[in-house]
Amino acid sequence: MERKNRPHSGFFVALGIGAALGLGFTAGKMMGEITPQTIDHAADLIGLSFTPAEKDSMISRLENQRSNLQSSREYKLENAIAPSLVFNPLPIGFQPETRQMPVNFGLDEDVALPTSDKDIAYTPVHQLAGLIKTGKLSSERLTKIYLDRIKNYSDTLQCLITLMEEDALRKARLMDAELASGRYRGPLHGIPYGIKDLLAVKGTKTTWGAAPYQDQEIDETAQIVTQLDDAGAVLVGKFTLGALAMGDVWYGGVTKNPWNLEQGSSGSSAGSASAVSAGLVPFAIGTETLGSIVSPSTRNGVTGLRPTYGRVSKHGAMALSWSMDKIGPISRSALDNAIVLSVLNGKDFKDPSTIEAAFNFDGDKNPKDLKIGYFKSFFEGNRSSENDRKVLEFLETEGFELHPVELETSVSAGPLTMMLMVEGAAAFDELTRLGWDDELVAQGRSAWPNLFRAARLIPAVEYVNLARQRSVLIQEMHELMKDYDVIVTPSYGGQQLQITNLTGHPALCMPNGFNQSGSPTSITLLGNLFEEDKLVLLGEYIQRKTDWQAKRPPLFDK
Secondary structure (H helix, E strand, C coil), rough: CCCCCCHHHHHHHHHHHHEEEECCCCCCCCCCCHHHHHHHHHHHHHHCCCHHHHHHHHHHHHHHHHHHHHHHCCCCCCCCCCCCCCCCCCCCCCCCCCCCCCCECCCCCCCCCCCCHHHCCCCCCHHHHHHHCCCCCHHHHHHHHHHHHHHHHHHCCCCEEEEHHHHHHHHHHHHHHHCCCCCCCCCCCCCCCECCCCCCCCCCCCCCCCCCCCCCCCCCCCCHHHHHHCCCCCEEECCCCCCCCCCCECEEEEEECCCCCEEECCCHHHHHHHHHCCCCEEEEEEEEEECHHHHHHHHHHHEEEEEEECCCCCCCCCCCCCCCCEEEEEECCHHHHHHHHHHHECCCCCCCCCCCCCCEEECCCCHHCCCCEEEHHHHHHCCCHHHHHHHHHHHHCCCCEEEEEECCCCCCHHHHHHHHHHHHHHHCHHHHHCHHHHHHCCCCCCCHHHHHHHCCCCCHHHHHHHHHHHHHHHHHHHHHHHCCCCEECCCCCCCCCHHHHHHHHEECCCEEEEEECCCCEEEEEEEECHHHHHHHHHHHHHHHHHHHHCCHHHHHHH
């Protein structure tokens, strides 16, 4: 694809700072003279001021810094290269459990095979596993059911980028042959699934949902795809994401919500959540940086699990924010997500941000032994919905003791999200400097092109200070949550979504009914670092006793 450097803009000439930094989106000469006025304009942007003598002394140093920046840009950095500074979410004095115990999902092998393909398609993973293991259902038949549904419905939903039919059928037949020979790889043996198309798979396109990369092929396979393959899962396709992991707008259109085709599916794990909701796959892989599992899970009425930062390898995934990106499953139930997470979990030497931690789930434990808190003020007045309050009422009726908690921290999460903007701007440095961002569909003030440009003007000193405040936030959240096993919260209550993404805490987002317009709503369970098992234990209990997650979008229930 032929590209040209960014057309010059008069915006930064007026400010003077573009020339000072040697950025590619300035007007006039790329290397304009640095003057006291240039420094004034730059200082205004960051809320500082300097005396005339100070400005005069700075000029030679700024010229040297700009020259160094120009030299450093001659070295090409691929998106896959992470910074040498690795984010660690562990509070002082905290270490996760590393002793892995046998996992007990309590799976029932005495599962009746549904009579219709449609009902098979909506069967959760934990039941499909029994059907496969006992030979009542072959992986090949199951895979064909999902492939047919993908071919019938993916255009309507605009949720598919790459269908992997031949590879999927080859793997399904292999899984059937292995089972016949006595080899069983576990609960994901022969189970089809899809991935968000920011995960590399050798021999396929990995488009990141963005026009500049729509023909991109990455010559490796993401670590988690390899793990799922080893567990016997069958990859059937790569699903859409909002361009560069924002929203549901990608280069091919807008991914749709199966409950309302006039509405997008939210993002950025748009295709993964839409496909699970419409019964195109039993589970799919999503990612979250600041809500990209929670938001589409809510919109599409499915169950999403955002794991603790560092539990799952990001090797082979597009980087947006090295210190905030997390990979997790989206499925029809909390228990399904636990099955998938048990496979995704693990230290990976190719991803230095991964942390050694056990995932010890025991389905025989009593959920009523959990100490459960709830963010009291978020359930009051207009801050929550009737559906949110019904979850608390359900738990109380079932005999759970609920403890009121307030989410109070000395650090505001809002400014800290600038760290995401800085890291994203660095991850897509060339996109901005060379003008490729003009090729993205979304071009509004809140879209990536504008956010990346603005983020380049956030000083490095401020980024480091934000990281220091984040350390305080991590410690405060640890102190707040450590006395509870699970905290129940409206999915968008207060700043909890921003805070817990910044601190790396896990979250389970589950359907809890529908609003007046008929769209799904959700509730979120929060847990301590590396304690996803407790979230699943409570989530599975709620889903076993209710039918919120069992609803199907009518247009795709056929």
